[in-house]
Amino acid sequence: MVREALGQNVTSSKKAQVKWYRNILEAYKNSSSPLKTPAEAAKLVATALSRIQRADLEVNNKCIGDGDGFSAYVGTADPREPANVPMEVHEMVIKRAQARTDRDYQKADALLRSLNKAGYKIITISGEEILARKHRIRMRGVDAPELKMANGNESKNALVKLIGGKRVTIYVYGQDQFGRYVGDIYCDDVFIQEKMLKNGHVWHFKTYDKRPEFAQWEREARAARRGLFASENPEKPWDWRRDQRNANIQVY
Structure with missing residues (x-):
């Protein structure tokens, strides 16, 4: 039986807690001798943990819409x-x-x-x-080419390689006018906006984010002619969206 008070201190389901107790009990029964020291107790816990199938929430490749946005499920x-x-x-x-x-x-x-x-x-x-x-997520401070633009698919594929099938950490700062959560994205201790900017897969969105390091990372990509900056005069996504709206074409 799982003690009721335990549920106040953990976020796992009662079914998962029962599995944990079962693993601990089995490991205890299989221990060679009664536990006498903290080291032996730690070994017991490690043995039980090794039997748990780990499964983290991942970013599915199909949930990545373009180079600056994706969907997450909580x-x-x-x-x-x-x-x-x-x-x-x-x-x-x-x-x-x-x-x-x-x-x-x-x-x-x-x-x-x-x-x-x-x-x-x-x-x-x-x-x-x-x-x-x-939840729809918008990466803070960057703007990627739309999929119908030049380099649009390349930008999306770059983001897929960075976070597709992996666990991400999102620091949310607010919501935009389309209801998307705007935040900084980290994966495997890598700041994703930094990586995308330095590789020339996104623009620094100066209108909404004044961080000087973002401007510096874009300058580095321009100087090295990486990604979309390999072109002499790449079209800015906000200019492309403005032209689409002027033509009565809905874009986000």
Whole structure:
């Protein structure tokens, strides 16, 4: 049995906690002798930990829209996540589970598509299905070529190589006019905006970010003619979007 008070100090589900206790118990039973020292206790914990299947939330390649934005999914049970999940979303989750029990996979798939349209997704962590909310992320201080522009796909592919299939840390500073969370992105201890700027895959978005290091990193890329700066006069994405809007074409 898992003690009720334990749930106040951890964010894992009760199912995951039960698995942890089971691993500890099994490791204890298999220990060669009773534990007498802190070192022996630490060895027991290490043995139990080694049996846990680790699964981090990753950035799926398909969630990367272009060179400065992507979508991230956060479990609704996460304490940092707002708890106001709409009732109709909960109902779709319940109906999908029932449809899968009834082996009505066509209905289950249709409900999953409805969940996705509502901004939610079912993700699997350590064999357990979790309801997650979709968040659109905009990288702070940089602007990438749009996909229809020259170098647009190259910029997106560069971001895929940096964060695709990996765990990222996002420091959010606010939301833009399109409801996207604007933040600094880190992956494997690498500041992603710095990497993208130095390699010439994005512009410094001076209108919204005055950090001098960003301007310096862009100058370095220009001087070395890296990425989009290999062209003599690359088109700025904000100018391209303005021209599209003047032609009554919707862009973000």
